[in-house]
Amino acid sequence: MENEETKTVPKSWAMVGGDGPRSYAQNSSYQRGVLNVVNELMNEGIKETLDFKSPCFDSSNVCTFRIADFGCSAGPNTFLVMEKIIEAVEQKYHAQFQNSPPLEFQVFFNDVTTNDFNTLFKTLPLYQKYFAAGVPGTFYGRLFPKSTLRLAYSSYSLHWLSRVPEEVVDTKSPAWNKGIIQCSGTAKEVAKAYSAQFKTDMDNFLNARAQEIIGGGLMVIITLGLPDGILMSQTGAGIFNDFFGYCLIEMAKLGVISEEKVDTFNLPLYYSSAKELEEIIKNHGHFCIERLNMMNHPMMKRKIDVQSHISQFRSIFQGLLEAHFGRDDVDKIFEYLAEKLAENYDSVFNAAKHQHVEHFVLLKRNIN
Amino acid sequence: MENEETKTVPKSWAMVGGDGPRSYAQNSSYQRGVLNVVNELMNEGIKETLDFKSPCFDSSNVCTFRIADFGCSAGPNTFLVMEKIIEAVEQKYHAQFQNSPPLEFQVFFNDVTTNDFNTLFKTLPLYQKYFAAGVPGTFYGRLFPKSTLRLAYSSYSLHWLSRVPEEVVDTKSPAWNKGIIQCSGTAKEVAKAYSAQFKTDMDNFLNARAQEIIGGGLMVIITLGLPDGILMSQTGAGIFNDFFGYCLIEMAKLGVISEEKVDTFNLPLYYSSAKELEEIIKNHGHFCIERLNMMNHPMMKRKIDVQSHISQFRSIFQGLLEAHFGRDDVDKIFEYLAEKLAENYDSVFNAAKHQHVEHFVLLKRNIN
Numbered sequence: 001m002e003n004e005e006t007k008t009v010p011k012s013w014a015m016v017g018g019d020g021p022r023s024y025a026q027n028s029s030y031q032r033g034v035l036n037v038v039n040e041l042m043n044e045g046i047k048e049t050l051d052f053k054s055p056c057f058d059s060s061n062v063c064t065f066r067i068a069d070f071g072c073s074a075g076p077n078t079f080l081v082m083e084k085i086i087e088a089v090e091q092k093y094h095a096q097f098q099n100s101p102p103l104e105f106q107v108f109f110n111d112v113t114t115n116d117f118n119t120l121f122k123t124l125p126l127y128q129k130y131f132a133a134g135v136p137g138t139f140y141g142r143l144f145p146k147s148t149l150r151l152a153y154s155s156y157s158l159h160w161l162s163r164v165p166e167e168v169v170d171t172k173s174p175a176w177n178k179g180i181i182q183c184s185g186t187a188k189e190v191a192k193a194y195s196a197q198f199k200t201d202m203d204n205f206l207n208a209r210a211q212e213i214i215g216g217g218l219m220v221i222i223t224l225g226l227p228d229g230i231l232m233s234q235t236g237a238g239i240f241n242d243f244f245g246y247c248l249i250e251m252a253k254l255g256v257i258s259e260e261k262v263d264t265f266n267l268p269l270y271y272s273s274a275k276e277l278e279e280i281i282k283n284h285g286h287f288c289i290e291r292l293n294m295m296n297h298p299m300m301k302r303k304i305d306v307q308s309h310i311s312q313f314r315s316i317f318q319g320l321l322e323a324h325f326g327r328d329d330v331d332k333i334f335e336y337l338a339e340k341l342a343e344n345y346d347s348v349f350n351a352a353k354h355q356h357v358e359h360f361v362l363l364k365r366n367i368n
Numbered sequence: 369m370e371n372e373e374t375k376t377v378p379k380s381w382a383m384v385g386g387d388g389p390r391s392y393a394q395n396s397s398y399q400r401g402v403l404n405v406v407n408e409l410m411n412e413g414i415k416e417t418l419d420f421k422s423p424c425f426d427s428s429n430v431c432t433f434r435i436a437d438f439g440c441s442a443g444p445n446t447f448l449v450m451e452k453i454i455e456a457v458e459q460k461y462h463a464q465f466q467n468s469p470p471l472e473f474q475v476f477f478n479d480v481t482t483n484d485f486n487t488l489f490k491t492l493p494l495y496q497k498y499f500a501a502g503v504p505g506t507f508y509g510r511l512f513p514k515s516t517l518r519l520a521y522s523s524y525s526l527h528w529l530s531r532v533p534e535e536v537v538d539t540k541s542p543a544w545n546k547g548i549i550q551c552s553g554t555a556k557e558v559a560k561a562y563s564a565q566f567k568t569d570m571d572n573f574l575n576a577r578a579q580e581i582i583g584g585g586l587m588v589i590i591t592l593g594l595p596d597g598i599l600m601s602q603t604g605a606g607i608f609n610d611f612f613g614y615c616l617i618e619m620a621k622l623g624v625i626s627e628e629k630v631d632t633f634n635l636p637l638y639y640s641s642a643k644e645l646e647e648i649i650k651n652h653g654h655f656c657i658e659r660l661n662m663m664n665h666p667m668m669k670r671k672i673d674v675q676s677h678i679s680q681f682r683s684i685f686q687g688l689l690e691a692h693f694g695r696d697d698v699d700k701i702f703e704y705l706a707e708k709l710a711e712n713y714d715s716v717f718n719a720a721k722h723q724h725v726e727h728f729v730l731l732k733r734n735i736n
Contacts, residue, residue: 114490117485
């Protein structure tokens with residue numbers, strides 16, 4: 001079930017697979033760090049908003065509870081989260097139906113087609129409490145039959161755009177992001193293009209999920225964002241990205257990589273404000289916002305060494321960089337970045353006055 | 369959702385993954401050869417036995433039609449079959465409900481956890497008519513929530529036992545299969561042990577599917593078998609396996625591979641008779657046999673060159689042989705086998721008076 005959207009999503013944006021030292025599986029402790037906070041918010045949210053006695057829930061077979069993780073990567077964080085969600089759902093179910101037969105859970109792990117599902121499947125917990133399935137494909141299109149999911153989850157995924165806005169890498173456009181590789185927030189035309197792409201992507205995501213999630217069903221979104229009024233280039237992550245862009249330009253000047261490739265490279269990432277997120281969801285109209293919390297990541301201010309930072313960054317962006325610059329240049333890029341980071345440690349890691357945030361959003365599918 | 373059964377299934381029995389020259393994907397033309405015959409039988413069977421107006425079908429959401437392929441391997445045969453099944457189901461649906469909204473199909477591709485799902489997902493047809501999902505795990509245990517499948521399919525998979533019966537590789541047992549690596553049918557104790565394992569496995573398979581398939585739902589099984597009264601060792605496939613066993617023994621005598629490893633090696637395969645299959649299904653009691661046909665494979669008598677035969681054999685058994693003999697010895701084994709096959713071409717490929725058959729079984733889940 002592919003549509004126009006899904007065809008435009010490059011196949012290279014999966015995290016690094018396997019479980020080797022460069023894999024996402026071994027480099028996702030930052031993402032795991034926030035899980036305790038998230039689990040508490042989810043637990044509370046499920047307890048207060050999930051209602052097994054809602055008329056929609058009764059109309060189909062209540063015994064199978066289907067959950068999907070949109071953007072699960074190759075594990076292992078997704079397994080920990082799914083377990084916690086199931087615990088919370090079971091508690092709510094038993095509170096509402098004391099003597100009913102136990103629920104059966106089916107958990108769908110979704111990510112792009114090039115995601116390493118083989119590693120995901122091989123590392124599934126041996127005694128999981130659910131029936132597991134993998135679903136390949138972009139979540140900006142439909143992935144499930146109508147009204148079959150009761151709970152959707154997506155973390156650290158929706159800040160990935162389906163593509164870089166064309167204008168920002170078009171050297172003839174007024175929105176050309178010259179010398180910068182991200183939506184730093186300073187150039188208005190660039191910010192407008194990124195924001196429009198984010199809105200289109202979010203609308204596609206919400207449209208697809210609105211069809212797939214049963215009325216009364218829940219959706220948890222955790223995504224990277226910015227505090228209101230703060231620009232990306234003022235945050236630690238933004239300063240790092242700008243520094244990475246500066247390194248690419250230097251490498252092009254040295255003739256190590258192609259200047260044209262640097263000019264046409266931008267990160268397909270967008271950190272939204274809570275206000276922007278709220279507006280998109282409210283305008284869409286099929287989901288009710290039950291919670292919208294801003295979280296400061298507990299690991300945000302930890303002291304980090306250059307090599308760990310490079311490893312984490314590489315596990316996320318290697319596929320994307322390889323697709324743009326070619327495999328051979330990627331090693332050179334990371335070597336150069338490591339060298340320059342070591343020389344400029346303080347100005348990159350200790351200069352930021354602000355930090356990005358994590359948005360925690362809990363939505364309920366309207367019954368209609 | 370693992371159980372005792374699933375723990376005993378070695379992880380090495382997946383077909384060779386990827387799409388290289390040694391992959392199952394490139395060496396499954398034999399299996400594909402029978403599909404035209406199968407498609408016709410399935411088409412007829414679905415038309416005559418699938419009933420959307422049965423009370424069970426109405427009780428849950430009729431709009432989603434879930435199909436599972438148990439033992440799909442890494443493709444591409446499974447895609448062709450799923451497409452044909454969907455066509456037949458759609459025709460029947462439209463014949464019964466002229467003006468109803470179209471069905472939505474969800475297809476689950478199941479195989480063991482070590483199957484190459486990455487290749488399967490990457491080679492999914494770009495515009496398939498269904499929502500696709502991969503389900504890792506042995507089909508001798510539960511893989512789906514209760515009453516959620518409407519059609520199950522399994523081809524060239526159920527002749528794979530969950531394990532080699534212990535007795536036949538126990539040098540102290542009266543059922544020790546000395547000097548032979550298969551259930552050739554000549555030694556009674558060996559045949560009894562293999563037959564008992566097949567019955568246990570089939571019972572486990574039917575038990576799991578009986579829970580997963582909705583009342584009135586269908587199951588198509590295509591499996592390798594024997595004509596009544598014919599022994600495995602009298603068939604072309606049996607003669608080849610015996611020859612392979614002879615080669616292993618010769619290699620052990622030459623000191624190339626370990627004698628102890630040859631003594632404890634047997635193929636976890638069982639070719640059942642139609643009578644045996646029928647008895648197991650009838651005794652099980654949850655499925656009604658709608659069709660039980662014996663097919664002679666159109667490619668059975670084709671002239672085949674040694675290298676093609678080795679490639680096909682290797683794409684199926686490499687994982688199993690590596691797990692038993694170790695990776696280094698497997699290359700040697702296939703080199704030796706190729707050499708000996710070339711020397712003994714006539715006695716191996718032209719000696720058989722009989723051939724194995726394919727059983728086509730169409731079952732309907734009882735409504736109870």
